[in-house]
Amino acid sequence: MMCCPELSLLALPPDCIESYRVMAEANRLCKELSGGKAEIHAQFAVNLSPCNCECLFCSFAHINGIFKESRELSPEDAVAHVRRFEADGANAVFMMSTAQNAFDRYLEIAQEVRKSLKPETVLIANVGDQSLQKARLKDVGFSGVYHAVRLREGIDTNLSVEKRKESIRNFWKRVLKSARAYSQSDRNIQTKSWRR
Numbered sequence: 746m747m748c749c750p751e752l753s754l755l756a757l758p759p760d761c762i763e764s765y766r767v768m769a770e771a772n773r774l775c776k777e778l779s780g781g782k783a784e785i786h787a788q789f790a791v792n793l794s795p796c797n798c799e800c801l802f803c804s805f806a807h808i809n810g811i812f813k814e815s816r817e818l819s820p821e822d823a824v825a826h827v828r829r830f831e832a833d834g835a836n837a838v839f840m841m842s843t844a845q846n847a848f849d850r851y852l853e854i855a856q857e858v859r860k861s862l863k864p865e866t867v868l869i870a871n872v873g874d875q876s877l878q879k880a881r882l883k884d885v886g887f888s889g890v891y892h893a894v895r896l897r898e899g900i901d902t903n904l905s906v907e908k909r910k911e912s913i914r915n916f917w918k919r920v921l922k923s924a925r926a927y928s929q930s931d932r933n934i935q936t937k938s939w940r941r
């Protein structure tokens with residue numbers, strides 16, 4: 746039976762020589778594409794709230810009972826966070842919100858954050874599923890999106906695998922199309938892009 750090359754790679758046993766060769770080649774490609782330059786990532790959340798997507802591995806999941814009330818950062822607090830990150834050496838900032846947080850408000854804060862960052866610092870979104878119309882993250886200065894179909898998606902989470910994939914396609918069209926994207930085969934399917 747024919748299958749796509751990516752799925753063939755995922756089917757390799759983790760401890761066989763072929764897997765190590767794939768990892769070595771991925772490492773070589775990564776260094777070649779990045780020119781050997783490392784990115785130092787820092788992430789912050791614009792809101793601290795219980796999330797009803799209930800991903801069992803996530804501290805924000807309502808069911809885990811860690812966050813009982815909702816609190817949102819002000820744009821000034823968000824700017825203070827990212828300036829601190831840059832001062833500490835970060836050159837890529839991930840801005841996260843829980844899935845139910847107001848998306849328009851997220852974009853407003855992102856605009857302020859982007860204006861305060863050095864031009865060379867990369868801003869990456871980490872948000873819930875979005876429609877094609879809403880996935881307009883590039884317009885406010887995002888260079889990429891972190892989004893994934895996680896292990897046991899739909900079993901350990903209240904989210905739909907198909908919706909996750911659709912969101913990845915939407916982000917691809919609205920944010921990443923002109924940029925470089927990477928697929929990572931740690932048994933998740935992830936889409937990442939860092940370049941403007």
Ligand code: SF4
Nearest residue numbers: 796798799800803843
């Ligand atoms: S959707 Fe995101 S924030 Fe919400 S529970 Fe899942 S991982 Fe956590």
